Amino acid sequence: MPFPFSGPAGLLPRAAFPRLAGLRAYLAERDRAGRDSLGRNILGRSILGQNILGQNILGLGIGRAAIRGLALIGLIAATTAPARAQDAAAATANTAAAAPIHAVTKPRAILELFTSQGCSACPPADKLLAEIADRPDVIALTLAVDYWDYLGWKDTLAKHGHTSRQKAYAKLRGDSKMFTPQAVVNGTAMAVGNDRSALEQTLATSRAPDVPVTLSVRDGKLHVAVGPGSGAGEVWLCPVASKAKVDIGRGENEGTQITYHNVVRGWVKLGDWTGAPASFEAPLRRPNDVDIDALAVLVQSGSSAAPGPILGAALQPIP
Numbered sequence: 001m002p003f004p005f006s007g008p009a010g011l012l013p014r015a016a017f018p019r020l021a022g023l024r025a026y027l028a029e030r031d032r033a034g035r036d037s038l039g040r041n042i043l044g045r046s047i048l049g050q051n052i053l054g055q056n057i058l059g060l061g062i063g064r065a066a067i068r069g070l071a072l073i074g075l076i077a078a079t080t081a082p083a084r085a086q087d088a089a090a091a092t093a094n095t096a097a098a099a100p101i102h103a104v105t106k107p108r109a110i111l112e113l114f115t116s117q118g119c120s121a122c123p124p125a126d127k128l129l130a131e132i133a134d135r136p137d138v139i140a141l142t143l144a145v146d147y148w149d150y151l152g153w154k155d156t157l158a159k160h161g162h163t164s165r166q167k168a169y170a171k172l173r174g175d176s177k178m179f180t181p182q183a184v185v186n187g188t189a190m191a192v193g194n195d196r197s198a199l200e201q202t203l204a205t206s207r208a209p210d211v212p213v214t215l216s217v218r219d220g221k222l223h224v225a226v227g228p229g230s231g232a233g234e235v236w237l238c239p240v241a242s243k244a245k246v247d248i249g250r251g252e253n254e255g256t257q258i259t260y261h262n263v264v265r266g267w268v269k270l271g272d273w274t275g276a277p278a279s280f281e282a283p284l285r286r287p288n289d290v291d292i293d294a295l296a297v298l299v300q301s302g303s304s305a306a307p308g309p310i311l312g313a314a315l316q317p318i319p
Contacts, residue, residue, distance in 0.1 A: 101242035101262070101294045104139045104315040108208040110298065111140040113193050114166045114182045115260075117155040118148035120252035125181030125193035130261040138203065139296060139315045141240070142263045145180060153251030157244065157263055168307055187300055187310040211273075211299050211312030217284060217319065224280040224297050226273050226312065233301040233311055235270040235280060240294040240315070262315075265292060273299055273311075284318070293317060 113129045115122045133140035145166060146158040170178045173190060181193030186209060191202040212227035226235060241263045248256050270280040296315045302308030
């Protein structure tokens, strides 16, 4: 059975989407534009004989790990990629002038926002994430996905690993819900990313991670210390761009400039954590083509292919 979609021919039933005002407005907007939002954009182009499920989500390999572990040498350079060329317009992604990102050492919540430059419902969620990212006890991360690229605009910040991660979360929750904008809190709870009240409730009620994580940079190396705790999991390092401006030249957001916050630019597995205190280190080299100004570390139960609750995390600016 295709995953994470269900129903006839592997298509996502409309009932799987929460019936919230933001999504209703989105669908209405699409209908007014003379486009079949269910046929073309949520269920894929099945009415035109083209199946997005096989091409863009399932066709790239269910059996692959959700996120690839990368070599530690050239840590950030190895985990970033330049923007992809657009066939009709050029995209620019640059760090926006703003206050520097702040450290979060004892988060009560880790928010992952699955978003896309090709999604007209996503900009309000992107702005909401920016607000939440300013809070001292929340690590808010932008994870751009690639499954709307077929609509005509290739997301310049997207990684297929983020699509795979979102799909793995849906499988473990058992609800088969996978859409944009979607927020996942602490690796377990899900909310619609542009629904402020639902997201605030999820942040307030989700169980906080309690495994201490500390980060420091010295002598050209990143040092990570993970304290004792219950359970076990994997330790992942994410290079982060605190702000990236993107001029979108095609698709649903054509002609707009969107600023994305705390954009995850890669994933590196530092090692496994067994519940006992552990330390990790990696050489740190800053690339020339991508503006990385922070590092996030997640200690997460399960595996990259089947991520469970986030047990601990920290966010640290880098000089």
